[in-house]
Amino acid sequence: MAKATKKQALGRGLSALLKDPSNDIQSAKDKNADQIVGNVVDLPLESIEMNPFQPRTSFNEEHLRELASSIKELGVIQPITVRKKGFGKYELVSGERRCRASKLLSLETIPAYVRIANDQESLEMALVENIQRQDLDPIEIALSYQRLIEEIDLTQEQMSERVGKSRSAIANYLRLLKLDPIIQTGMRDNFISMGHGRALINVADLDKQLEIYQKIISENLSVRETEKLVKELKEVPLSRKREPKKAPVPEFVTQSTSRLNDVLDTKVSNKMSKSGKGKLIIDYDSLAEFERIVKLIDAK
Structure with missing residues (x-):
């Protein structure tokens, strides 16, 4: 008799199991968990809560309407993923766009994979699944990587294995978060790449x-x-940095240099270091000019 009852319970289908309070599954070890976890079940949309760990912060309304139109014609092709939160209650892990589009159509149910996961596992699944999407902007991806590092405590190497990206690619995304917030917003709005x-x-x-x-x-x-x-x-800045700092030239040196300009009838400049050492530079245009200046100096 007991065996017949068990067979009858399993034969009622997944939806019936989920509606039966005596089969409220809380862990993968619970009775009939293997019938629910990892399987696709049509769940009431009203029983699914949005994921508080959702990495995506904005949803394009036009794209949602396009997705809703596709769902109206073809149905939800790829099931969403949820985790059990209690009897008859679920929390979205991934597939928020599909959920939103289905609600736009006033659908009552949506196909879903049912998972058993704690908060940390749910966050990790949501972040990793989100990173794989093609329509995320670079800042959304960078923020997802940052959350995996800070909240899941993953190293860049562990994250590389989970998301299938090289460590250098992950590092390049994370570096974007050092940009001014205005520039980050510009990247999210596609003003820059x-x-x-x-x-x-x-x-x-x-x-x-x-x-x-x-x-x-x-x-x-x-x-x-x-x-x-x-x-x-x-x-x-580098070229400027290499220029030595000029020391202030004493007034008497400036005046003496000016007198030499007059006496030699050519440009005379003075360079002096902080220690007082320096050099005089006398300009000449030709060898004849050089000989003229030398004769003037010898005469003095």
């Missing part, structure tokens, strides 16, 4: 970053032109 952003990272001064950013937009600069501009900007 990731290539522009990577060039601007090399400018440490945030005011200079913004100055070049405005120039990129106003003059429609390419990435290569931006890289050249940044390179020129970096080279100017």
Whole structure:
């Protein structure tokens, strides 16, 4: 009799199991968990809460309407992923656009993979799944990487294995977060590309970053032109840095140099270091001019 009851319970289907309070599954070890976890079930949309860990912060309304139109014609082709939160309650792990589009159509149910996961696992799944999407902007990806490092405590090497990206690629995304917030917003709004952003990272001064950013937009600069501009900007301070600091020249030295200009009837300049050491430079245009100056000096 007991065996018959068990068979009957399993034969009622996944939806029936989920509606039965006696089969409230909380872990992968619970009875009938293997019938639910990892399977696709049609869940009521009203029973699904949005994911508080969702990395994406903005949704394009026009794109949502386009997705809704596709779902109306073909249905939800790729199931969403949810985790159980309690009896009859689920939390979205991935697929928020599909959920939103389905609600636009006033659908009652949506196909979903059911998972058992804690908060940390849910966050990691949401972030990793989100990074794989093709329509994310570079800043959204960078923020997802940062959250995996800070909140999941992943190293760049571990993250590389999970998302299938090289460590250098991950590092390049993370460096974008050093840009001025205005520039980050410009990248999210497609005013500039990731290539522009990577060039601007090399400018440490945030005011200079913004100055070049405005120039990129106003003059429609390419990435290569931006890289050249940044390179020129970096080279100017370096050349200035190499110039030795000039020591203040005493008044009597300036006056004496001026008298030599008059006596020799040519330009005479004086260079002096902080220690007082220096040199006089006497200009001449030709050998004949040189001989004339030497004769004047000998005569004195």
